[in-house]
Amino acid sequence: MSTSSPLRGVFPILATCFDQDGSIDYASQERLVEFCIDQGTHGLVTLANASEGHLLSDEEKRTLLSFVLKRVADRVPVIVTVNHPSAPVAAAAAVYAQTEGASAIMSLPPFFGRWRAGPAEIEAFFHILDQAVSIPLVLQDHALSDIQMSTSDIIGLAEKFDRFTHVKLESGNIIHKARGFATAIGTSLEGVFGGNSGMFLPEEVEAGCCGTMPACYMPDVFRRTWDLLEDEQADEAVDFFAPFSRLAAYEKDVCNRCVWKTLLVERGVISNDFVREPVPGFATDWQKQQLLRVARHAGLFDL
DSSP states (O other), X not given: OOSOOOOOEEOOBOOOOBOTTSSBOHHHHHHHHHHHHHTTOSOEEESSGGGTGGGSOHHHHHHHHHHHHHHHTTSSXXXXXXXXXXXXXXXXXXXXXXXXXXXXXXXXXXXXXXXXXXXXXXXXXXHHHHHHOSSOEEEEEEGGGTOOOOHHHHHHHHHHOTTEEXXXXXXXXXXXXXXXXXXXXXXXXXXXXXXXXXXXXXXXXXXXXXXXXXXXXXXXXXXXXXXXXXXXXXXXXXXXXXXXXXXXXXXXXXXXXXXXXXXXXXXXXXXXXXXXXXXXXXXXXXXXXXXXXXXXXXXXXXX
16 A cells, blocks of 8 residues: 555546537646636646546547646645556556556456456556556546445455555445445555445535545535534534535436536536536436436525
């Protein structure tokens, strides 16, 4: 386990901003980075699933990554997602990210279609990543991979690899799972991040999570909630966050796959809410209007 990682707090996942022709809108991307930093985020995540990273070409990933890291300019740590079923390919991407200035690498266990890696393959994958970089590794425990990993499985990997320092939980009962890592924190692991859009942030922190990686449309909400929790004002944190928790749940279960970028347009941060083709069938004007109503009811546009 490395001991120099600054990974703690609110780490929003940056959306990838697109023009109508499908190219990356770097002017909007720059505004989004500044918006998140201005709202007090402790760090950022890029090229993740909520960044539509899986829909970018290799060249786009490198160009966008370099742009984001240059714009951030070490003001906050940036976690870069690297997913690929091939360990050498993933390692090469991780090395590039580190060279450009990434603070950590986040990866799912390797999978491809219906092919699932077994325990030995997962260990080999993270061994290769661990040998390739000198920055922290974050395992993303997500249902997307369809790989079930127990807390003991994950702790076992952390005990073997020095740079395997954090876990992001998004599979199963993450609050219960976070509690299962309690004995490993400070020894084999440095921290556990909550996922699932951060909709239960106060409860995740109570369970021992060191932070959250939500979508990026309300970093101010997450930072205020975090600060209240840090000040041991748990009841006030829950009261403030409750209406936004409903919005986060709606985003996750109804307007996922980045359809929630509509909220960033409404907040004046980015120019367009385009998602990359094929556009999800539920990305209709009606659905977006309902999303906006949920957000208004929560008070998002009154902040």
